Amino acid sequence: MNQDKLLTDAQAAEFHSNGVLILKGFYDLERDICPIQQAIYEIIGLVISKYELPIVRPDFSPKNFDAGFLQLIAINRSYGAEIYDAIKQIPAFIRLVALQVHEQLFLELRTGSMPAVAAGGFGIRIDNPNEDRFRANWHQEYPAQLRSLDGLVYWSPLVTVTEEMGPVEFCPGSQVEGPIPVFTQDKNNPEKVGAYSLTLKDEVNLLKKYTHVNPLTVPGDLVIVDFLVLHASGHNRSKRSRWSMQLRYFNFMEPTGQSHGWKGSYAAGIDFSQIHPELCAD
Ligand SMILES: O=C(O)CCC(=O)C(=O)O
Ligand SMILES: [Fe+2]
Numbered sequence: 536m537n538q539d540k541l542l543t544d545a546q547a548a549e550f551h552s553n554g555v556l557i558l559k560g561f562y563d564l565e566r567d568i569c570p571i572q573q574a575i576y577e578i579i580g581l582v583i584s585k586y587e588l589p590i591v592r593p594d595f596s597p598k599n600f601d602a603g604f605l606q607l608i609a610i611n612r613s614y615g616a617e618i619y620d621a622i623k624q625i626p627a628f629i630r631l632v633a634l635q636v637h638e639q640l641f642l643e644l645r646t647g648s649m650p651a652v653a654a655g656g657f658g659i660r661i662d663n664p665n666e667d668r669f670r671a672n673w674h675q676e677y678p679a680q681l682r683s684l685d686g687l688v689y690w691s692p693l694v695t696v697t698e699e700m701g702p703v704e705f706c707p708g709s710q711v712e713g714p715i716p717v718f719t720q721d722k723n724n725p726e727k728v729g730a731y732s733l734t735l736k737d738e739v740n741l742l743k744k745y746t747h748v749n750p751l752t753v754p755g756d757l758v759i760v761d762f763l764v765l766h767a768s769g770h771n772r773s774k775r776s777r778w779s780m781q782l783r784y785f786n787f788m789e790p791t792g793q794s795h796g797w798k799g800s801y802a803a804g805i806d807f808s809q810i811h812p813e814l815c816a817d
Contacts, residue, residue, distance in 0.1 A: 553707035553708055574622070578621050590606045605663075654799060668731075678733055678811070680762070680799065681798050691754075701772065702769050704747050704748070706747055706764065717814060718736065730801040
């Protein structure tokens with residue numbers, strides 16, 4: 536493993552205090568990010584051809600890799616789901632998931648850990664304008680992912696995120712709450728299912744206790760998020776989808792994860808309430 540540290544002491548301290556840390560320009564755009572954007576462009580093209588859609592696109596560039604996508608989902612929203620499921624299988628994306636720097640960051644932030652990649656815990660979100668069904672409610676990552684209590688989300692945008700696109704909102708410092716009980720149904724949004732339906736017990740009061748930040752990021756930036764920090768999707772009120780990558784790492788050494796055998800949550804077909812009945816507020 537690389538002996539040079541990736542983080543300064545000040546950055547590590549900021550992460551330990553806030554539960555969230557932004558590393559500007561962390562990835563090499565040409566090497567790490569552009570091949571993923573190019574493959575998404577090609578897959579959108581394959582779906583346009585397959586359904587013989589009357590959509591004409593400019594040639595690929597990293598700035599317009601999603602050209603045609605909004606027209607495509609306007610014709611049929613299910614074409615978007617086809618693309619969403621496909622793109623997490625892009626080899627360049629899987630290479631990014633497994634980059635050694637992710638393991639090294641974990642080791643620097645979690646002393647004595649043995650880092651692990653959360654199976655089924657990586658993907659590429661497409662937050663479409665004015666679409667609420669797949670917006671993440673205020674949540675902690677742990678109930679939605681399980682694996683281990685002290686995991687990290689590595690979040691990185693594929694587009695320049697503007698205020699109108701609804702950047703992710705965080706409550707710095709809220710990881711000190713520890714795991715918070717959740718309701719397994721969202722009464723206000725009955726269309727939400729699985730991890731999307733979880734809602735925090737006593738959400739209103741919890742959210743008042745902390746300041747909220749919603750940092751703007753650009754491709755190449757990395758946001759590291761503690762599995763216990765409160766965060767939520769913003770509302771995309773722009774005219775472009777907000778494309779972003781999520782990778783999740785956990786720690787084989789952490790006792791709660793060990794006790795349930797590092798089980799996954801909804802995406803692994805597991806009923807979270809069976810593993811942690813004490814965290815179910817229903
Ligand atoms: O990108 C979003 O809107 C939410 C991301 C999130 O909750 C996560 O990456 O864990
Ligand atoms: Fe999350």
